[in-house]
Amino acid sequence: MAEKRNIVIKIGSALLANQDLLTPRFGFLQRLMEDVTRLRSQGYEVILCSSGSVALGLRIVGETPETAGVSDKQAAAACGMPLLLNAYKQVGHEFGIEIAQVLLTLGDFEDHRRFLNTRNTVHRLLEAGVVPIINENDSITTEEIRVGDNDRLAAKVAQMVGAKDLIILTGVDGLYDRNPDDSEAQFVPEVTDVSEYMAATQGKSTLGTGGMATKLQAANMAQEAGCTTWIAQGEVDRPLSTVLSGERRSTKVHANPNPLSGWDSWIANRLQMAGSLVVSDRALSCLPETKVPITRADIVSMDGDFTRGDVLHIYDKHGVERARGLSDFTSEEIRVLTNNPDTDADQLLGYRTKGEIIRGANLVPLETRHLLWDAPAAIA
Structure with a gap:
């Protein structure tokens, strides 16, 4: 038997929920699960990252996509999730597929211990022949602590399980070099550098939270972890296998041939910014060939309140992001260290330490293949 190969499938809300009735689209689910x-x-080994719970619950709480606020969407997610899972269960039963629900929050990706625990759960489900259906826990998340879109959630799941393939099913047949409504828009069949197309990806669907921009951000996360991404129309027969076989057109975002290690990929591919540093030219002069520790003497300025073990975005004096790294100290400890440069770090903090803000082993240089983050206004 061929070696098992993990594949992550992301399904958008518009495919799963009828836009007018806000009810499950069983015809689509039938085609999807047959292809699974x-x-x-x-x-x-198939992992589904499924939107749809909020859309399916809106009617129950008496709201529409246009009128729903944050608390309405949280309540709708709580109402819609049983409907979504029941629909998957009903259709999956026809094909002998067992399903499991895995609800995640931002912290399950950004905290490394929780990241590993989640990965172990997903692997165990796959070992048992169960199809995990993963979604953000929208009933409890707020804007400050949410992943924000299931495109990037799917990419993080692909990174987590070491998937080689990510298929993002959506309402269009792939990426265009400008708005597809433009008569001169050209279809883009293959992408290596997603940054070339970010300007052409504005807008989002009525039911979903992400547009083409989030899909390219997700594809960039996936390609840096060695995963190839396809962006494709979902409203067809055999929506998955025809993409992988090349029988119909889709946009293929190539995996980087030299992917980051699992540790470096976890550090480099962030969903939110915990904090940031502007550092001296000395600390950045050897990158990317050599990783040198960042010390308090290298710090020009800092933004954010963070804790030990959070990943910081590292900028040069011109506001260009150059690296990401794991902080050995809280933001408050760093302030104490930088405000007292002539006092021994052990004396200031009350415990023995080398005083390295970010160790060389925990620093990941960002090359041109990464999408960079703008510096916060406080340090730009």
Whole structure:
């Protein structure tokens, strides 16, 4: 039997929920799960990242996509999740597929211990022949602590499980070099550098939270972890296998041939910014060939309140992001260290330490292949 190969499938809300009735689209689910069965028979381990719970719950709480606020969407997610899972369960039963629900929050990706625990759960489900259906826990998340879109959530899941393939099913057949409504828009079949197309990706769907921009951000996260991404229309027969076989057109975002290690990928691919540093030219002069520790003497300025173990975004004096790294100190401890440069770090903090803000082993230089983050206004 062929070696098992993990594949992550992201399904948008507009495919799963009828836009007018806000009810499950069983016809689409039938085609999807039939194709999941086909992939499993070919040796794929399938993980679904499914939107739809908020859309399916809006009618129950008496709201529409246009009128719903944050608390309305949280309540709708709580109402819609049983409907979504029941629909998957009903259709999956026809094909002998067992499903499991995995609800995640931002912290499950950004905290490394929780990241590993989540990965172990997903792997155990796959070992048991169960299809994990993963979604953000929208009933409890707020804007400050949410992943924000299931495109990037799917990319983080792909990174987590070491997937080689990520298929993002959506309402269009892929990426265009400008708004597809433009008569001169050209379809883009293959992408290596997603940054070339970010300006052409504004807008989002009525039911979903992400547009083409989030799909390219997700593809960039995936390609840096060695995963190829396809962006494709979901409203077809065999929506998955025809993409992988090349039978219909889609946009293929190539995996980087030299992917980051699992540790470096976890550090480099962030969903939110915990904090940031502007550092001296000395600390950045050796990058990317050599990683040198960042010390308090290198820090020009700092932004954010963070804790030990958070990943910081590292900028040069011109506001260009150059690296990301794991902080050995809280933001308050760093302030104490930088405000007292002539006092021994052990004496200031009350415990023995080398005083390295970010160790060289925990620093990941960002090359041109990464999408960079703008510096916060406080340090730009």
